Amino acid sequence: MNVRAASIRMFLAAGIFTVSSLAAAAQEDPMTRIRVLVGDTELSATLDDSAAARDFASMLPLDLTLSDFHGIEKVADLGRKLDDSEAPRAYEPKAGDITQYRPWGNLAIFYKPFQSSAGLLRLGAFDGPIDALLQNGEFPVRIEAAD
Incomplete structure (x- = not known):
């Protein structure tokens, strides 16, 4: 009976360890998922685990107007600089x-690669194609946290 009781205790301890490890991993997921709404199109993106990305996420939801800059990126005024401490x-x-x-x-938001640039701060990246952003002229977008 002692062997059986010891086996049951070991099995329960292993189970508790596994469940608590999975719960801790879920709580430590540093990635924040966002969506960018362009008209009727929804683009998904993932923010980095950085002070700047967390600062950006705290501003959501955002309604912005994007415009083209130099044929490589879409830009919009955020209204303030983000935390760049890291x-x-x-x-x-x-x-x-x-x-x-x-x-x-x-x-x-870059739609073409570019050279290393001083002062450029990565916040995250889109999870898939960004064709909906390849429009001419200015256009509205909404950026919000994904559920």
Whole structure:
């Protein structure tokens, strides 16, 4: 009976450890999911685990007007600069990256890659294609936390 009781205790302890490990991992998920609404199209994106991305997430929901900048990115005024306390001095953006250009405080969504740029702060990236953003002229978007 002692062997059986010890086996049951070990089995229960292993089960409790597994459940608590899974719960801790779920709570530690540093990624924040957002959606960008462009007309009737919904684009999903994931924010980084950084002070700047958390600061950006705290501003949501945002209604912005995007416009093209130099044929490589869509930009909008965020109204303020984000927390850059953990940020590197420069970043080399890829297509689909969501960034802030610190000197101007604007949001910059890259649809083409670009060279490493001082003052560019990565916030996250889109999870898939961003064709809905490839419009001419200015257009409205809504950025909000995903459920």
